[in-house]
Amino acid sequence: MKDVFLGRLPILDSKQNIAAFELLFRDNQQNEVSVTDNRAASASVIIDTYGQLGIENVMGRRRGFIKVDAKFLLSDAVFLLPKNHIVFEILRSVEINDEIIQRCSELSRKGYQIALSSVVRIDKQFERLLPLVNVVKINVNALNEKELTCLINNLKRWPVLLLAEKVENRKTAKKCIALGFNMLQGFYFAKPEIISGKRIDPSKLSLLKLLLLIVKDGDVTEIENEFKYQPGLSYNLLRMVNSAATGMPKTINSIKRAIMILGRKQLQRWVQILLYTAKQKDGSSSDALVQTASVRGKLLELIAIADRPHDKNHHDRAFMVGVLSLLDALLDMEMSELVETLSIQKDMGDALLSRRGYLGRQLALIEAHEQGEFETVLTALTELGFISMSEFTVMELEALAWANRISEMVNSPD
Template identity: 30%
Template structure:
């Protein structure tokens, strides 16, 4: 992981009409990230126009930070039918974008064939189209051959209903099926069995509370290291933990000898590595390592999301809290998904770790100094407009400030060494 600079100041280019966005991962069968769906966070009262679609696309694809964020990833964006004819899409590369289009309301259904011409034209220009399951029924069947993706909401449908949807969707063999609103492991397994190949939903982002699992040895060593650092233990005590876990010590030496540190000579001594880092940076490194050392069956996207949470909370707190509390904000973010990552209830996961009261209050009780920052961070992920408005107002942060911090957090996370 490189030694990254301090966060950039709010840029002058961030104007009042800057688009703020949230993202949600779309995962493949291996639970690695296939693409991201973007949600416009700057819309007032849910307003959605061709101009707002264009602003979101243009801002995302023109930000240097987003180029890092979206590299080799496909972007899914909801848009209006008016967007297709607006000319704004000339600004964006079609190979990067999937346009998600809504069905027509009942009064507009006579226009299905009229819109078909625009949809055909946009496909001819290289854009891929995504529709929900309404494309499988009358009166939208004429759109089905144009679908590259068909998103099916599995949250309230029975297995027999979903099976029927899948059979209808297979009449267009070129369209990939996305199971949307996957909220449990059972739903994920069912969707796999039915033939879905892409998945999206809170189960991949929200903690899953499981019990009866033990912490793997590598994770236990990391927790022991974190406790020693919090207790300001001696270098000899910390070195002893590193010596007893080859994976842990290897990761530390790889980290400190990375190009980001710019050291003239390679460090091969654990003691020297600990002294070079100092306790504060060692704690930060161990927290990141614990977050990314997820157990078997846990999606890499969850670890990625946890690190984004930590960095975003730290950046949001930078102008209001002390450096120590900014560090604590980072810890709240990365540890907020320990239950999913370690496979145990959150209270049990953090019981073994010596943490400040403000961290515990935010994680377990959703209260205290850091709780609003966690609430705002989760709102950014889930496109929860009400929570976003409430938390940002509580913290006196504008959507532009949150947007800029989110961009930096996403970019920073993408640069971390695997």
């Protein structure tokens, strides 16, 4: 497999649930990352590797935005990409001429979606294209509030969705939602800020208590009793154990029996993921967090398996570090307080608190990947010494596909 680096940045709706992803692909030539001013070169890598990567597995049911320049947009290669999964994001540098208009019209007729990238104003050339556009991405950092309001009002003449990009903090996110943006994007959402002084949501507190009982090897009866206090949680457990995936010959109706069948390690993992999907007061779930935490956990586990194939305990600890790495943001608590509460092993605590130690460096590698810091990732992989870029890409794809399956399962209303 050709060395390819896949990045995936979440695009959220106004309730901060994941609506789509921006896909970043890089060609790794001579162990260097070539990042051009226009990032449309990434699109050619997508074409080269689409069959191997299985982009639909990476995104689940969501769409992926990819940046394209005029050269790629006018090539026949665009039609090799799946219309149900791709949004072509036209770079600001593209000159909107008759040829571009004709191609966008053709793409639209064939069912593809089109977005405009990094918009700060609407001039006459973009006005020609707007009837064919589905999404307008606005660089909110480049405009003051008056300019932003004026631009939004101007865009209301067309039936387009508005996406705020470069959202770097909670204040900007709230402002954009108030202004009527349909979607938000920015590194702020990779790891939301911690807001101190909040009480833990009761549903999350119950899950945290359950996690503590499992981690500390509590008695099965204690774990069972904690489930009995939460009917919704008990229903979820029974539904999961009785799902077709487990292949059970008959229906399991006992909480205790379900715990025994699932096993402590799988139960622990399930509770960790459920922590992120606990409903907020506004009715939304922490969709971005569950995705990021799930991917981190699975990717760290896969790295651990590659490193120590027969050390199951190491694999489980790596998974736990990955999933717990966002718990401070979820529960609005300091990580030091959570580490102390969970009484986890010192090397795991060091990884979570300061990214020190073996697991800490691997967690830092994954965080650098989330932020698109490609050179840092390459350096970290070289230092690890046992994973190539190609192998890391395969692991990442497996982790992304697994996280999508988990997200769909725990959020399923059925």
